[in-house]
Amino acid sequence: MLANSPIHQITWEKLPDDFVLDDEPVDNINQPPLAAALTESLELAGKLPVNALTTTNYGICATLNQKIVIKAPDWGYVPSIRVPRDEVIRSYTPELQGDIPVIVMEFISDTEGTEYSSKPTYPPGKWFFYEQVLKVPNYAIFEPSNGTLEVYKLDDLGNYELQTPDTNNRYWIPQMNLFLGVWEGMRENRNSFWLRWWDEEEELLLWGSEVAIQERQRTEAERQRAEAEKQRAERLAQQLRAAGIEPEV
Numbered sequence: 001m002l003a004n005s006p007i008h009q010i011t012w013e014k015l016p017d018d019f020v021l022d023d024e025p026v027d028n029i030n031q032p033p034l035a036a037a038l039t040e041s042l043e044l045a046g047k048l049p050v051n052a053l054t055t056t057n058y059g060i061c062a063t064l065n066q067k068i069v070i071k072a073p074d075w076g077y078v079p080s081i082r083v084p085r086d087e088v089i090r091s092y093t094p095e096l097q098g099d100i101p102v103i104v105m106e107f108i109s110d111t112e113g114t115e116y117s118s119k120p121t122y123p124p125g126k127w128f129f130y131e132q133v134l135k136v137p138n139y140a141i142f143e144p145s146n147g148t149l150e151v152y153k154l155d156d157l158g159n160y161e162l163q164t165p166d167t168n169n170r171y172w173i174p175q176m177n178l179f180l181g182v183w184e185g186m187r188e189n190r191n192s193f194w195l196r197w198w199d200e201e202e203e204l205l206l207w208g209s210e211v212a213i214q215e216r217q218r219t220e221a222e223r224q225r226a227e228a229e230k231q232r233a234e235r236l237a238q239q240l241r242a243a244g245i246e247p248e249v
Contacts, residue, residue, distance in 0.1 A: 059091035102175035147193035
């Protein structure tokens with residue numbers, strides 16, 4: 001809530017072609033695989049519509065009091081864009097080019113506190129930008145080192161309110177019809193905590209490596225079933241021959 005604060009004029013304008021974007025590396029090595037894993041499972045489960053946009057350290061723009069503001073969440077999900085993808089290569093302006101993101105995520109790094117910054121003056125903090133400017137309905141803050149996940153939702157007053165997880169320690173994201181939660185295990189030689197999706201039936205959305213393992217297990221089970229059937233048929237044939245009956249081929 002912006003009590004006793006100046007009026008904030010928000011407009012949605014395309015980023016000028018000559019605007020110089022920050023070209024800094026991500027904060028730590030864990031961020032790219034965390035983001036890639038979130039997108040991969042959505043795509044494999046058929047839950048990434050053709051017009052949807054997932055973002056990773058990619059500029060989301062708004063103009064606040066006639067000054068361009070760009071924040072690059074570690075991961076974000078936009079349900080639908082309304083322009084060709086070659087128009088959002090450098091950055092994305094909600095309302096002008098498509099929907100407001102339904103969720104943004106920040107993975108806590110060595111830079112402490114920036115995820116919680118509600119600084120309203122230019123340049124505004126991340127929290128302020130997501131809550132008061134973009135009005136993103138879900139904001140997740142994840143600490144990969146210990147698996148701590150906080151999920152905030154916009155309340156009726158337009159302020160972020162910390163959510164309580166369900167009995168499975170997951171959070172329902174209604175705009176995606178999915179649960180978000182923490183999973184501990186191995187991926188890409190990294191045995192640690194990951195953010196994962198579960199569908200409305202509480203089924204885990206799998207990664208490609210897990211789909212491949214499932215397929216190998218299915219193939220092996222089918223091979224074993226066929227081998228058992230072959231052995232059963234051979235035993236039956238032996239029994240028939242022992243009884244003086246020649247089995248049909």
